Amino acid sequence: xxxxxxxxxxxxxxxxxxxxxxxxxxxxxxxxxxxxxxxxxxxxxxxxxxxxxxxxxxxxxxxxxxxxxxxxxxxxxxxxxxxxxxxxxxxxxxxxxxxxxxxxxxxxxxxxxxxxxxxxxxxxxxxxxxxxxxxxxxxxxxxxxxxxxxxxxxxxxxxxxxxxxxxxxxxxxxxxxxxxxxxxxxxxxxxxxxxxxxxxxxxxxxxxxxxxxxxxxxxxxxxxxxxxxxxxxxxxxxxxxxxxxxxxxxxxxxxxxxxxxxxxxxxxxxxxxxxxxxxxxxxxxx
Numbered sequence: 155x156x157x158x159x160x161x162x163x164x165x166x167x168x169x170x171x172x173x174x175x176x177x178x179x180x181x182x183x184x185x186x187x188x189x190x191x192x193x194x195x196x197x198x199x200x201x202x203x204x205x206x207x208x209x210x211x212x213x214x215x216x217x218x219x220x221x222x223x224x225x226x227x228x229x230x231x232x233x234x235x236x237x238x239x240x241x242x243x244x245x246x247x248x249x250x251x252x253x254x255x256x257x258x259x260x261x262x263x264x265x266x267x268x269x270x271x272x273x274x275x276x277x278x279x280x281x282x283x284x285x286x287x288x289x290x291x292x293x294x295x296x297x298x299x300x301x302x303x304x305x306x307x308x309x310x311x312x313x314x315x316x317x318x319x320x321x322x323x324x325x326x327x328x329x330x331x332x333x334x335x336x337x338x339x340x341x342x343x344x345x346x347x348x349x350x351x352x353x354x355x356x357x358x359x360x361x362x363x364x365x366x367x368x369x370x371x372x373x374x375x376x377x378x379x380x381x382x383x384x385x386x387x388x389x390x391x392x393x394x395x396x397x398x399x400x401x402x403x404x405x406x407x408x409x410x411x412x413x414x415x416x417x418x419x420x421x422x423x424x425x426x427x428x429x430x431x432x433x434x435x436x437x438x439x440x
Contacts (some may be wrong), residue, residue: 189395193260194238196392201240203389209376215434218373219291219320220244222436229286232310234275235293239265245289253285275303283312290319294357295347304364308439316440317365322348323372323433324355330380330430333421334390337413340402347396354435365439376432381422387415 191197220241225231229250233241236254242265245252254270255278256262262270273279275290276299288311290303297303307317326348334344352360358368380386391411398407421428 191256191258191261193258194264196395197237197261199388199392203380203382203385204378206382206385207378207380209378209432211374211376213374213376213432215320215373216241216291217244219289219318219436220248222318222371222438223287223289223316225250225287230284232280232285232288232307234278234288234290234307235296236265236267236270237261237291237293239267239270241289241291242267242270250286255279275306278306278310280310282309285311285315287311287315288317290317292320292322292348294319294360295321295350295352297352300352300360301363304361304439308364314440316438317361319357319361319437319439320434321353321357321437323435324349324353325431326433327430329428330386333414333417333428334410337410337417338401338405342400342402344397345400346393354433354437357437361437361439367440369438370435371438372433372435378430378432379427380418380430381427383415383419383422386418386428387411390414 223231223245225245225248227249231245231250231252233239233245233252233254236242236256238261239254242252242254252267252269254262254265254267255273255275256265256270257272257274259272262272271279275293275297288307290307294300294303311317331344331346331349335342338344354370354372358370361368391407394407394411401407401410418428
């Protein structure tokens with residue numbers, strides 16, 4: 155079994171600089187992504203909403219996804235797009251060697267994990283076949299060239315190894331989407347990347363360009379009870395970099411956030427909670 159180094163220097167990542175700011179005028183998609191994930195503050199706001207909210211049935215989605223990998227003690231596993239490292243900790247519980255990779259230096263630092271590289275999933279800085287398995291959790295919808303990313307993940311996973319990629323259904327959180335769209339008004343749509351770029355309904359076709367077998371597995375559908383209007387507002391505010399620039403003239407994302415806060419508070423007062431559907435799943439590739 156091939157082993158990887160235990161430090162970022164030994165992993166020899168492809169460098170990725172995080173700019174201090176973006177150019178004047180309308181930022182590019184790349185600049186928006188860099189600003190959104192320069193550190194884990196926005197991600198933590200989104201994680202917090204689901205952590206404090208009750209669901210029926212209960213589901214620890216990260217643990218469910220890690221279980222699908224089926225790692226054995228001693229396996230070497232890549233978490234591509236590792237974010238702030240929560241799945242890395244779950245992988246380590248299974249006594250495997252978990253290696254994280256993220257495009258953002260700030261995000262990589264937030265993991266506090268000993269084996270994290272900064273690099274691009276479209277050009278992975280690892281030898282062929284070095285990993286027993288790989289994960290791409292809730293991240294491929296951010297990748298410009300998803301087929302190239304799939305090919306790179308196939309390249310670094312040994313023959314017989316597995317990739318588990320998670321994403322959302324296009325119908326995930328439909329109720330929250332309605333509230334946000336109503337807050338903006340008109341014909342504006344909340345085109346979240348997980349519903350438009352790489353989702354459960356279409357992601358298998360992308361991964362099948364690199365893998366022989368792609369199995370779609372849906373997590374148990376849930377009803378999630380949102381009872382904190384401020385947490386919902388923070389969740390929506392965290393994506394302002396992505397969506398604020400798409401608003402109709404004269405509207406600001408701050409105005410949308412406050413309208414969402416008010417609508418959520420009204421739903422909580424009337425019904426006890428804003429209930430949204432949770433529809434997530436995984437694509438298991440071999």
